[in-house]
Amino acid sequence: FKVAYCGICHSDLHQIRNEWKNSQYPMVPGHEIVGTVTEVGSEVKNFAVGDRVGVGCMVWSCQQCDCCSKDQEQYCEKVVW
Known part of the structure; x- marks a missing residue:
């Protein structure tokens, strides 16, 4: 993985x-x-060499709801940021 950009958010401050x-x-x-x-x-x-990817700050999701079962954990209603 080669980092191209990195964001600084308030938790970094x-x-x-x-x-x-x-x-x-x-x-x-x-x-x-x-x-x-x-x-x-x-x-x-799910990934190949050359793919552009991002890593967010999500910490945990329930892994049981509809969103989680569709690999869309960022929409989990129980997500922990």
């Missing part, structure tokens, strides 16, 4: 300022990224 009292320095802020797949394992079926 909290970390930079140590407002949550758990920051560790030095720090590279940013956890919402977009890039290109550079290699895939032999069992990977």
Whole structure:
């Protein structure tokens, strides 16, 4: 995976300022990224080399609702951000 862009959101600002009292320095802020797949394992079926992909900040979803069963966890009503 080659990172092309990285967003800085408000949670990054909290970390930079140590407002949550758990920051560790030095720090590279940013956890919402977009890039290109550079290699895939032999069992990977949903991605190919060259695909543009993004990684968001979703932490958990129920894995049982209609949205989750359709690989659309970002729409889960029980999602944890």
